Structure formats: structure tokens, C-alpha cells
Amino acid sequence: MITGPLKALLGAILAVIVSTTPALAQPGPLVLAASSLQESLTEAAGRWAAKGHPKPVVSFAASSALARQIGAGAPADLFISADETWMNDIAAKGLIRPGTRSSFLSNRLVLVAPAASRLRLTPASRFPLARALGAGRLAMADPDAVPAGKYAKAALVTYGVWPSVAGKLARAENVRAALALVERGEAPLGIVYATDARASTAVRVVGVFPPSSHPAITYPIATLKAATHPDTERFRRFLLSGEGKAIFRRYGFAPR
Known part of the structure; x- marks a missing residue:
């Protein structure tokens, strides 16, 4: 038989588990990113998760394919393109949040x-x-x-x-x-x-x-208008921070 004090202790432990497990299990923002960012952005997402945040879910493909998916209504929080053209395309359709777009990387x-x-x-x-x-x-x-x-x-x-x-x-x-x-x-x-x-x-x-x-190779990032994850802006700012840019620099990108 579980005594009163033990029962109270077990109840407290269970309450902690119930209150923390969903936050830990919840996936982070959904990021659609250019194929060339695979290693660097995967590390950045892991670094962000190591800070105690839900780990971002990253999907890689050609920027053109991702822009078309966004235009077709695919749910996502952030978009990182390998050129300005495809970011311009979704911006013209009103699909990015004003004030969140910036070109933060370049390549060779x-x-x-x-x-x-x-x-x-x-x-x-x-x-x-x-x-x-x-x-x-x-x-x-x-x-x-x-x-x-x-x-x-x-x-x-x-x-x-x-x-x-x-x-x-x-x-x-x-x-x-x-x-x-x-x-x-x-x-x-x-x-x-x-x-x-x-x-x-x-x-x-x-x-x-x-x-x-050739035209300058730039990588613009923007929060999508349809973004719903509460961590979206914090993760975007992390990628643009000195710590975030240092990750991309190690993989050969030139932060802007």
C-alpha cells in the first residue's frame, strides 16, 4: 500500500514528467532549405536543440521546388533559398512576413x-x-x-x-x-x-x-506568413547571430 507521503512524492514526479515531456517531444520549426545547406543547417539545428529548444525539422530540396511547394500551400515556418529569385517569387505572392527577410550567406x-x-x-x-x-x-x-x-x-x-x-x-x-x-x-x-x-x-x-x-550567389532567409511555431523567430535570429554564422563559415560559406 502506498502511504500518504510516498503517494504525494510520486504524484509530484508524475506531474513534472507530464508537464515537461510534451515540450521535449514537440518538434521545432519546420524549415525548407536549399540542398547545399544540408550539413551546415543540420548542425545549426542540433546546436539550437542542445540549448534546450525543440529541434527544428529541416527539409532540403532545390529552392525552385521548395518555392513551388510554399506557393501551393505547404505548411512551413522558415524558407532559405539559394538565390533571390525564388524568394522574390514567394514574396510577390505575399507569402513571407514583412521585416524578416535578409540575405545572410554567399558561396562560390x-x-x-x-x-x-x-x-x-x-x-x-x-x-x-x-x-x-x-x-x-x-x-x-x-x-x-x-x-x-x-x-x-x-x-x-x-x-x-x-x-x-x-x-x-x-x-x-x-x-x-x-x-x-x-x-x-x-x-x-x-x-x-x-x-x-x-x-x-x-x-x-x-x-x-x-x-x-555570374550573378552573386546569395542565400536569403525569411519567416513564412503561414508560420505557426512559437520558436520560429528565435531560431531565425539564432541563424543570423554570430554563433549561427560561425557554423556556416566552418562549412565554407561566407556570412554577409
Whole structure:
């Protein structure tokens, strides 16, 4: 038989468990983010959770695909795009909260090959990219919609080599899918972000595109108008803080 004092103690313990368990089990804000942010944003979400907050749930895909999902009414709290165009798209539809948008990261564009490749190319006017491909294909994100692909096409147009490689593309749904094609040896060359190349041991950088060859690579973040999670703004501010930006810097991004 449970005595009065013991019963009271057990009741108090149960009350604590009941009051704290839901908060710990509750997921954090839902973040839709560009594929190139996988490692860095995952660490940032883990760091935030380690501070005692519900861990953010992060979904990665091409910015174009995420913007379309948001436009179609997909529930989410934060959006981080790999270019301004897709953030502009949802902003024009009234889908972000005023005063929450800022461009907080930048990146570089690189040409990669499988790690065993000895090829070196310097992106410049009329550089021999088509010849280096031989019978192979150039892996890149879809240049018609995905930011990484659009930046890549712009750089190749700048150097006058786009016509020679436009028919030799291995189009990927996002930049990480393009990276994977090179990692598996299915494409001899690919164009990805410098941070993607840094995250892989299966590729090596054979050339770097100067920033002047393409539009500036920027990552805007904004709270969505449909956001409902109470931690959304606090997590957004954490990502923009010195501590948050230091995480992205370690993965090769340049905080702005």
C-alpha cells in the first residue's frame, strides 16, 4: 500500500514528467532549405536543440521546388533559398512576413571531377570545357530553374562556352544530385557550389569560377506568413547571430 507521503512524492514526479515531456517531444520549426545547406543547417539545428529548444525539422530540396511547394500551400515556418529569385517569387505572392527577410550567406561556384581525376581547367574565355568532357556529360542542376544551374549557365555564357556544352548536360534536380553524378563517376565533370565540393571526399575541384562570371550567389532567409511555431523567430535570429554564422563559415560559406 502506498502511504500518504510516498503517494504525494510520486504524484509530484508524475506531474513534472507530464508537464515537461510534451515540450521535449514537440518538434521545432519546420524549415525548407536549399540542398547545399544540408550539413551546415543540420548542425545549426542540433546546436539550437542542445540549448534546450525543440529541434527544428529541416527539409532540403532545390529552392525552385521548395518555392513551388510554399506557393501551393505547404505548411512551413522558415524558407532559405539559394538565390533571390525564388524568394522574390514567394514574396510577390505575399507569402513571407514583412521585416524578416535578409540575405545572410554567399558561396562560390566550382568545376569538379572525380577524386582520381588529374584534369585541371581554368574557367576563362573559350576555355576547352567541351573537349575535356569528351563523350561524357557535364553534371549540373537544372539551368532553367534551380539556382546552382542558373549560376552555372550564366558563367558558361560569360565565357562563351555554353553553346558547345548545352547539348552535353546531365541535368539534375538539385545541386547535390549533380554532385552525386560526379561522385559515382557517371559524369566526368560537374558544376556545383564550393561548399558541396568541400562536403565530399569523392570529388576534387579542378577549376573555380570567378564571382564576376555570374550573378552573386546569395542565400536569403525569411519567416513564412503561414508560420505557426512559437520558436520560429528565435531560431531565425539564432541563424543570423554570430554563433549561427560561425557554423556556416566552418562549412565554407561566407556570412554577409
